[in-house]
Amino acid sequence: MAEGEVRLDERDPVAPMVVGGASDPNITTLLGAFRRAGAAVQPVLIGAEVPALAWEPGAGRLVLDGTPRTPRAMFLRHDVFGPLREPNPQLATNAMAWTAALVGWLLASPAVRTPNRGMWSQVNSKPAALVLASQVGLRLPATLVTNDRAAAEAFLGERDKIAKPVAGGDLARPLGEAMAMATRRTGPFDAPAIIQERLAPPEVRVYVVGDEAFAFEVKSRHLDYRAANDAEVIALAAVPDGIAVPLLRLAHAMELDFCAADFKTAPDGSLRFLEVNTSPMFSRFDQASDGRLCAALVAWLRA
Numbered sequence: 338m339a340e341g342e343v344r345l346d347e348r349d350p351v352a353p354m355v356v357g358g359a360s361d362p363n364i365t366t367l368l369g370a371f372r373r374a375g376a377a378v379q380p381v382l383i384g385a386e387v388p389a390l391a392w393e394p395g396a397g398r399l400v401l402d403g404t405p406r407t408p409r410a411m412f413l414r415h416d417v418f419g420p421l422r423e424p425n426p427q428l429a430t431n432a433m434a435w436t437a438a439l440v441g442w443l444l445a446s447p448a449v450r451t452p453n454r455g456m457w458s459q460v461n462s463k464p465a466a467l468v469l470a471s472q473v474g475l476r477l478p479a480t481l482v483t484n485d486r487a488a489a490e491a492f493l494g495e496r497d498k499i500a501k502p503v504a505g506g507d508l509a510r511p512l513g514e515a516m517a518m519a520t521r522r523t524g525p526f527d528a529p530a531i532i533q534e535r536l537a538p539p540e541v542r543v544y545v546v547g548d549e550a551f552a553f554e555v556k557s558r559h560l561d562y563r564a565a566n567d568a569e570v571i572a573l574a575a576v577p578d579g580i581a582v583p584l585l586r587l588a589h590a591m592e593l594d595f596c597a598a599d600f601k602t603a604p605d606g607s608l609r610f611l612e613v614n615t616s617p618m619f620s621r622f623d624q625a626s627d628g629r630l631c632a633a634l635v636a637w638l639r640a
Contacts, residue, residue, distance in 0.1 A: 352377035354408035356439055358416030358432070359384025367412065379408055383416055383435050389485035389525040392442055394467040395477070399442055400488075410450035413439050413457075427520070427527070430506070434528035437504035438482050441465045461591075461615045463503060463531060469590055474583035475610040478533045478603065484526040489516070497535035499560065503528075508561040511535070535560075536601035536609055543576055544597045544622065545588045546633040547640075552576040553622050570625040577608055587613065595634065597622075 355371070357364035359382040371378040381388055381401065391400045399406045415436045420429040440457050441464025443449060451457070464482050471477050481492045482503060489512065492498065500515035501507070510518075512532060519526050540562065544551045552575065557568040576584075577600075584598055597617035600608040623630040 349377040349379070350404065350406050351409050352379050353410040353412065354379040354381060354406065355412045356381040356435075357383070357412075357414035358419045359386075360422055361414060361416060361418045364414060379406065381439075383432070384419060387484065387525050387527060389483075389488070390438065390529055391481060391483035391485045391488040392438075392464075393481050394441065394445060394464045395471050395480075400485075408449060411439070411443060413443065413451065430502075430504075431528035433504040433506075434502060434530070437462060438464065438529040441468075441482065441503070444468070461613075463505065463612050466587075466591070466613050467610070470583075470587050470610045470613070473586040473590065475580070475587065476603075476607055478536055478601075478609045478611070481532045482529050483532060484529040486516070486524065486526060489526075489530075489532050492532055493534055498532055499535050500530045500532055501561075503531050508563060511560065533611075534603075536603055536611075539602055541573070541577060541580075541600040541608055542597050542617075542622065543580060543584055543600070544595075544617070544619065544630055545584060545593065546595055546630070547637045548585065549633050550576045550581045550584060551622075551626060551630050551633070552580070553625060570621050572622075572626040572629075580608060591615075594637065 355364060355367055355378055364382065368378060368380055388401050389403065392398060413436070416432040420432055441462040443451055443454070443457055444462055444465035445468040467477055467480060479493055481488065483489050489500070498512040499509050500512045501509035515530065521527060538556065540555045540557070542553050542555055552573040554571045554573055555562050555568050556571070562568040580600070587598070588594075588596055591613070593613070593615060596613050596615050597619070598613045599611040601611060603609050619630060
C-alpha cells in the first residue's frame with residue numbers, strides 16, 4: 338500500500354484499525370511500523386478523501402466503504418493536522434464528528450482493544466449514550482450514524498428522517514435540508530452525522546438532579562425548538578410513565594448528578610429517547626417549575 342493511500346484491506350476485516358488524519362505524520366509513522374512488521378492493518382484516513390462509514394447504535398456492526406468491519410483493536414487519533422494546514426473552521430468540525438462517531442462505536446464495543454479506553458469513556462458521546470440508554474430500558478428512534486450518502490437516503494425507506502451533528506453544536510434538520518447544505522455533491526459526506534426517523538410532538542425534557550427527576554413539555558413550531566426563542570415550556574406534574582426509572586439508571590451509569598434528557602413521540606404514541614445533555618440550559622425550565630428545579634440543585638449542592 339502506498340504511503341498515505343486510503344484503502345482498506347478486505348482480506349482481514351478483523352485486523353487492527355488505525356484511524357486519523359491523512360496528513361498526520363504520527364499516523365503515517367504507525368502505519369509504516371505495521372508494514373515493517375508484516376502485520377495486517379486497516380487504515381481509516383480522513384483528508385481530502387474520506388471513507389463511507391455507517392453503523393446503527395445497538396447493532397454493533399461497523400461498515401466502511403460498504404464492507405462490514407470487526408477490528409479486534411483500534412488506534413484512534415483525533416485529527417489536528419488537517420485543520421491546522423488549512424484555516425477552514427469546517428475542517429475542525431469534521432474532525433470532531435469523525436472522532437465522536439468512532440469513539441461512540443468504541444464505547445459500544447468493549448471487547449475492542451484500544452489505548453486509553455478510560456479517557457474515551459469520559460467523553461459525552463451521543464451515539465454511545467444511545468446504546469447505553471437502550472440497555473437500561475429507554476426506547477430509541479431508529480438511528481444510523483453515517484456519512485454514506487446512499488445509506489442515509491436508503492435508511493427507513495420513504496419515512497421522514499432528520500440529521501443532526503454526531504458531536505453536537507448545531508440544530509437538527511430534515512435530512513433533505515441537511516444534505517442540500519453539504520459541500521460534497523457526490524460520494525460520501527465530509528463527516529458522519531446522526532440520521533433518525535422524524536418524530537413528532539409532544540416533546541418532553543426531563544431533568545435529573547441527584548435522584549430526582551423533573552419533566553417539562555416543550556411546545557414549538559420548529560423541528561428543533563432551539564431554532565427560535567419562542568418555545569413554550571410547561572412543567573408536568575409527573576414524569577411520563579416508563580421514563581423516570583431507566584433515565585435515573587442511565588444518569589447513574591454515566592455518573593451524572595445533573596443532566597437533561599430529551600424525548601419525542603413515535604407514531605405509536607411512545608416517547609423515544611433522543612439524547613442526554615450534561616450541561617443543559619435550565620433558566621426557563623426553572624421559571625416554569627416555579628423555582629423547584631433550582632431549589633433541588635441548591636439542595637444537592639448543600640448536601
